[in-house]
Amino acid sequence: xxxxxxxxxxxxxxxxxxxxFDSVSQIVQSLQxxxxxxxxxxxxxxxxxxxxxxxxxxxxxxxxxxxxxHPHIQAEYSRHYVANSSTQRWFGGVDELLTQLEQHGILLxxxxxxxxxxxxxxxxxxxxxxxFIATRCANEARSKPHPLMLEQLLQExxxxxxxxxxxxxTTYDMQMAQSIGMPRIGVSYGVHSEAELATYxxxxxxxxxxxxxxxxxx
Numbered sequence: 002x003x004x005x006x007x008x009x010x011x012x013x014x015x016x017x018x019x020x021x022f023d024s025v026s027q028i029v030q031s032l033q034x035x036x037x038x039x040x041x042x043x044x045x046x047x048x049x050x051x052x053x054x055x056x057x058x059x060x061x062x063x064x065x066x067x068x069x070x071h072p073h074i075q076a077e078y079s080r081h082y083v084a085n086s087s088t089q090r091w092f093g094g095v096d097e098l099l100t101q102l103e104q105h106g107i108l109l110x111x112x113x114x115x116x117x118x119x120x121x122x123x124x125x126x127x128x129x130x131x132x133f134i135a136t137r138c139a140n141e142a143r144s145k146p147h148p149l150m151l152e153q154l155l156q157e158x159x160x161x162x163x164x165x166x167x168x169x170x171t172t173y174d175m176q177m178a179q180s181i182g183m184p185r186i187g188v189s190y191g192v193h194s195e196a197e198l199a200t201y202x203x204x205x206x207x208x209x210x211x212x213x214x215x216x217x218x219x
Contacts, residue, residue, distance in 0.1 A: 032063070047063060055139030056116065060075055092190070120138050163184070169186075189206055
């Protein structure tokens with residue numbers, strides 16, 4: 002894997018779930034559990050495919066015929082997820098990758114479909130709030146794939162668009178970055194497949210955190 006060191010990245014914007022944090026299976030289980038409380042069938046594939054969207058968009062996508070139940074399903078999902086996710090951690094190698102990037106003076110940020118309460122909880126869980134110069138959640142901007150989160154992060158950090166890169170595991174991440182011409186890197190170990198990610202012409206698609214480190218390190 003060849004490093005992309007010729008590209009002057011000063012800011013790496015990470016997605017959270019499925020990119021940094023090994024949480025995909027629990028999200029799927031919690032969505033299915035919440036749906037079951039209201040006798041609604043939900044396949045694992047359908048639940049997995051929407052990871053990355055904001056929760057209101059998840060409800061609209063998965064349960065369009067049950068709009069009145071959206072607040073209740075969302076609340077059940079959140080309760081189940083929090084109750085069953087206390088042992089979740091970063092993917093192996095993420096801590097080392099973030100440290101290496103920091104040591105090279107590269108700024109780190111997060112753009113996630115989580116809400117602020119959820120992100121702050123996992124930042125505390127991983128003791129990593131201080132590592133990110135800025136973070137943005139779906140309930141503070143607009144859900145992916147709209148690029149508002151990225152635009153806000155660029156404005157907050159003052160980094161030019163061409164010197165930032167978006168790293169994510171879903172087509173929502175890739176589409177969000179592509180729509181404003183931001184460089185992007187896909188990771189295939191999260192939600193969406195290599196073929197799906199490739200549709201949005203990322204600079205690279207990596208299959209492990211170790212490969213991600215190889216392409217990001219100067």
